[in-house]
Amino acid sequence: MTDRKKGIHALYRDDPVKADAAVWGRRTDPVTRRGFLKGSGLAAMSAAVGASIPFAHLMPGGLIPAALAQNDAPFEIPGKEGLIVLNDRPVNAETPAHLLDDRVTPAKRLFVRNNGVPPVTGSIDADAWELTFGGESVEREVTLTIADLKSRFEHHTYQLQLECGGNGRSEFVPPASGNQWTTGAIGCPRWTGVRLRDVLEHVGVKTDAVYVAYYGADTHVSGDPRKVPISRGVPLGKALEDESLIAWAMNGEDIPPMNGYPLRLVIAGWPGSVAGKWLKSIVVRDRVHDGPKMKGASYRVPCEPVAPGTVVPDEEMCIIESMPVKSLVTFPKSGIEHDVASLLAVRGHAWAGDREVSAVHVSIDFGATWTQAALEKPVNRLAWQHWQAAVEFPQRGYYEVWARATDDTGRAQPMVLPRWNPKGYLNNACHRIAVQAV
Ligand SMILES: Nc1nc2c(c(=O)[nH]1)N[C@H]1C(S)=C(S)[C@@H](COP(=O)(O)O)O[C@H]1N2
Numbered sequence: 001m002t003d004r005k006k007g008i009h010a011l012y013r014d015d016p017v018k019a020d021a022a023v024w025g026r027r028t029d030p031v032t033r034r035g036f037l038k039g040s041g042l043a044a045m046s047a048a049v050g051a052s053i054p055f056a057h058l059m060p061g062g063l064i065p066a067a068l069a070q071n072d073a074p075f076e077i078p079g080k081e082g083l084i085v086l087n088d089r090p091v092n093a094e095t096p097a098h099l100l101d102d103r104v105t106p107a108k109r110l111f112v113r114n115n116g117v118p119p120v121t122g123s124i125d126a127d128a129w130e131l132t133f134g135g136e137s138v139e140r141e142v143t144l145t146i147a148d149l150k151s152r153f154e155h156h157t158y159q160l161q162l163e164c165g166g167n168g169r170s171e172f173v174p175p176a177s178g179n180q181w182t183t184g185a186i187g188c189p190r191w192t193g194v195r196l197r198d199v200l201e202h203v204g205v206k207t208d209a210v211y212v213a214y215y216g217a218d219t220h221v222s223g224d225p226r227k228v229p230i231s232r233g234v235p236l237g238k239a240l241e242d243e244s245l246i247a248w249a250m251n252g253e254d255i256p257p258m259n260g261y262p263l264r265l266v267i268a269g270w271p272g273s274v275a276g277k278w279l280k281s282i283v284v285r286d287r288v289h290d291g292p293k294m295k296g297a298s299y300r301v302p303c304e305p306v307a308p309g310t311v312v313p314d315e316e317m318c319i320i321e322s323m324p325v326k327s328l329v330t331f332p333k334s335g336i337e338h339d340v341a342s343l344l345a346v347r348g349h350a351w352a353g354d355r356e357v358s359a360v361h362v363s364i365d366f367g368a369t370w371t372q373a374a375l376e377k378p379v380n381r382l383a384w385q386h387w388q389a390a391v392e393f394p395q396r397g398y399y400e401v402w403a404r405a406t407d408d409t410g411r412a413q414p415m416v417l418p419r420w421n422p423k424g425y426l427n428n429a430c431h432r433i434a435v436q437a438v
């Protein structure tokens with residue numbers, strides 16, 4: 001977005017063509033100056049107004065979308081920079097690939113995925129923030145403050161990836177409803193906190209425990225205080241891993257307000273939705289957790305592959321566990337010109353859910369041939385890995401540089417959209433950038 005500090009009305013008043021591009025990703029016809037919605041912009045617009053808009057691509061440019069016209073709240077997320085806002089109620093924003101180039105994702109570049117309305121945390125005393133442990137399968141109910149967590153348990157710091165299960169959703173055909181993430185709902189900051197396992201050992205877990213879930217301090221978009229926006233969890237085994245943290249710091253500082261200040265769960269390698277923000281309570285369950293967004297099509301995919309567009313009954317949907325192998329090209333930015341006489345240094349990150357990435361390859365001929373990139377080991381388990389390659393272009397012209405990661409079980413990223421599912425999860429198709437060799 002060109003100017004996130006401006007409200008939607010001001011943005012449209014000053015430059016409707018630019019506003020269209022910022023809000024919807026419209027392509028503007030240079031002659032008529034009329035905007036045309038790109039596929040993803042169209043889907044984003046439909047998602048924002050909660051319905052599909054027939055013939056939206058024929059709508060003249062410069063119209064303020066109805067869903068956004070109701071308020072003049074600024075398109076700015078405090079502490080974030082360069083993110084693309086996909087929705088402002090609730091706030092959801094993703095990071096363009098070239099702004100994810102840092103090895104450790106800085107706070108200003110970490111995407112925001114909110115299911116509800118975040119709590120106002122500005123004036124709270126973080127050390128006094130309480131976390132309650134309950135559920136059928138705890139030995140006793142326990143409440144600990146952040147100060148307790150800090151003083152009673154060993155501190156651990158890990159760099160851990162966080163990726164929304166719906167990252168890449170915008171490419172699904174037929175389209176899936178929800179935030180139209182392209183590639184930017186991923187980040188890999190450094191988190192500090194205590195192990196969930198250490199605290200659960202202190203609380204005491206009964207032998208019938210099977211699942212560990214969270215509740216946060218955010219509220220439902222409807223304003224109904226009895227409704228919970230999201231409460232998800234993981235099987236006990238995943239919760240007890242070394243890297244499953246109750247974290248109070250990100251990159252050595254307070255967690256940003258939109259990313260869960262003052263306390264959140266970080267459970268990496270699985271859909272980001274298991275990593276509860278504004279953490280208020282942890283429940284140990286004797287069954288698969290049944291909180292909001294554990295059922296139906298939420299964070300679940302058809303247990304058996306289905307044809308695109310199939311209506312799948314709830315009983316045939318299975319909960320997503322590990323995220324699949326994936327990679328990004330974070331340098332250079334797509335669309336650059338490059339001198340054909342010199343090698344182009346290309347780099348990015350790769351990750352593979354619970355697994356490790358064993359190789360990354362790049363192609364400049366749409367996958368006809370692949371060259372192996374240099375790949376680093378992760379700094380710790382569940383951190384993304386960096387890769388780089390020097391690309392040579394045989395002659396002037398238009399190229400796409402594709403990256404393709406392979407995990408340690410030999411599974412590589414597909415080049416086309418994999419396995420359609422009703423809510424558009426798990427799109428790990430190869431990322432690519434455009435380069436004009438001149
Ligand atoms: N309390 C609470 N926790 C939450 C969410 C939420 O809306 N409320 N969103 C989840 C989802 S779907 C994702 S992908 C991650 C996003 O984390 P981030 O906003 O810090 O990037 O947080 C998860 N934890």
Ligand SMILES: [Mo]
Pocket residue numbers: 113163164165166271272273
């Ligand atoms: Mo998510």
